Amino acid sequence: MKTPSSFKLSRRNVLKKLVIGSAVFTVPAIVAQEREVGSHYKKKIDYQGIHQAGVITKEQKNVSFISCNVTAMTLAELKMLFKVLTGRIAYLTQSNNLLVNDNDKMPPFESGMLGGHLDPDSLTVTVSLGANLFDSRFGLQQLKPRHLVEMKSFPNDQLDPNWCGGDIGLQICANSPESVVYALRDILQHTSMYIVPRWKMDGFLPSRDIDNKTTPVNLFGFKDGTGNAPANNTDLMDDLVWVTAKDKEPHWCIGGSYQAVRLIRFNLEFWDRTPLEDQENDFGRHKITGAPIGMKHEHDSPEYETDPHGDRILFNSHMRRAEPRNPERYTAKLRRRSYSYSLGINNFGMLDMGLIFICYQKNLQKGFIDTQKRLNGEPLERYIKPFGGSYYFVLPGVKANDDYLGQALFNDV
Ligand code: HEM
Numbered sequence: 001m002k003t004p005s006s007f008k009l010s011r012r013n014v015l016k017k018l019v020i021g022s023a024v025f026t027v028p029a030i031v032a033q034e035r036e037v038g039s040h041y042k043k044k045i046d047y048q049g050i051h052q053a054g055v056i057t058k059e060q061k062n063v064s065f066i067s068c069n070v071t072a073m074t075l076a077e078l079k080m081l082f083k084v085l086t087g088r089i090a091y092l093t094q095s096n097n098l099l100v101n102d103n104d105k106m107p108p109f110e111s112g113m114l115g116g117h118l119d120p121d122s123l124t125v126t127v128s129l130g131a132n133l134f135d136s137r138f139g140l141q142q143l144k145p146r147h148l149v150e151m152k153s154f155p156n157d158q159l160d161p162n163w164c165g166g167d168i169g170l171q172i173c174a175n176s177p178e179s180v181v182y183a184l185r186d187i188l189q190h191t192s193m194y195i196v197p198r199w200k201m202d203g204f205l206p207s208r209d210i211d212n213k214t215t216p217v218n219l220f221g222f223k224d225g226t227g228n229a230p231a232n233n234t235d236l237m238d239d240l241v242w243v244t245a246k247d248k249e250p251h252w253c254i255g256g257s258y259q260a261v262r263l264i265r266f267n268l269e270f271w272d273r274t275p276l277e278d279q280e281n282d283f284g285r286h287k288i289t290g291a292p293i294g295m296k297h298e299h300d301s302p303e304y305e306t307d308p309h310g311d312r313i314l315f316n317s318h319m320r321r322a323e324p325r326n327p328e329r330y331t332a333k334l335r336r337r338s339y340s341y342s343l344g345i346n347n348f349g350m351l352d353m354g355l356i357f358i359c360y361q362k363n364l365q366k367g368f369i370d371t372q373k374r375l376n377g378e379p380l381e382r383y384i385k386p387f388g389g390s391y392y393f394v395l396p397g398v399k400a401n402d403d404y405l406g407q408a409l410f411n412d413v
Pocket of ligand 1: 218220222223224225226227228262264283285318319320322323332355357368371372375384
């Protein structure tokens with residue numbers, strides 16, 4: 001049987017055969033013309049490294065997060081899934097002239113939605129595993145990351161099972177939506193014998209902010225990401241985000257990270273009728289500048305030591321609850337990488353919009369779960385309703401051409 005990876009090889013063979021048989025077909029008829037594209041489309045993010053791209057990578061403009069159930073029946077098939085995924089990611093993150101098949105009795109090789117040329121467009125595909133994958137199906141029970149659990153409901157949640165769970169998560173990010181959709185369709189086409197989509201949410205960030213390298217503004221109109229720990233501080237990232245040899249995790253987890261994904265609906269009609277003062281108090285920051293209340297600049301310290309009774313920045317504000325900046329007692333050990341979503345109109349004629357909250361941490365409990373517990377009951381809850389998502393473990397990176405996603409896991413089985 002032809003596997004998707006052999007499909008990739010066979011495409012090369014097709015090209016070779018066509019070149020050899022150029023008396024019959026000329027290559028220019030087969031390989032579509034390269035077109036001129038804006039230079040930002042050419043930007044490539046390396047998919048190889050100790051860690052996967054897309055975790056501490058600067059946000060691209062668009063995301064599609066898709067959660068899938070695995071339909072592979074054996075460990076060998078599961079392994080093949082990850083080899084195929086790795087092959088597709090390697091292919092999709094390069095510039096490539098796309099093949100056009102001359103045989104109109106065969107389906108086209110690819111969707112055709114990019115015309116004749118594929119550009120990397122800062123594409124990253126981040127692959128993660130849900131807790132379910134470590135059930136008895138593949139004998140992976142003993143290798144489950146220590147903190148990986150099914151997502152339980154928090155008090156303000158209204159979880160819809162149709163928007164929760166999944167064996168595998170794919171976070172596909174790129175600068176243009178067409179690059180995200182192209183990659184998604186390509187991956188699903190090549191892996192359809194091993195996975196079936198369960199839920200998917202598309203998201204975006206303001207182009208203006210990504211182009212200007214300013215903190216992206218969310219749908220509430222607040223800068224979102226200011227308090228994030230800087231990604232260029234490698235020690236800090238090892239401390240907050242990446243599993244290292246020092247952590248008591250199965251050996252294969254080193255270089256990976258826990259991913260918490262939450263789908264959070266906003267009540268924007270209500271929010272837009274809320275006085276500015278209340279909006280700012282709910283977050284603890286000024287709306288336009290992003291500065292902590294009472295301060296001038298976005299990155300000014302909130303100076304909680306000068307506000308011990310919470311008169312300036314309320315104890316109930318989102319930022320003070322999330323990160324009380326009290327290292328002796330608790331601190332938010334996570335890195336956020338969220339996107340806005342827009343889905344249409346609900347049954348009551350209200351906008352269905354909100355946030356795909358995504359955060360990464362080396363310890364799910366100390367990161368997302370403890371932070372969310374501190375946020376439980378915050379005034380912002382009047383405007384938000386989490387309805388889906390899941391927890392995953394992001395596989396360590398692909399370190400060389402002969403490596404594939406999950407290889408360390410399969411070596412340990
Ligand atoms: C309704 C969804 C949410 C919205 C609209 C939102 C928005 C914001 C905004 C505007 C800030 C202040 C600016 C910044 O530091 O980025 C912030 C900070 C923060 N948020 Fe959220 N957030 C949401 C959910 C969450 C969740 C679910 C968590 C984790 C459980 C979280 C954790 C944090 C942390 C750790 C900070 C940094 C606080 C600081 O450093 O002072 N947020 N959020």
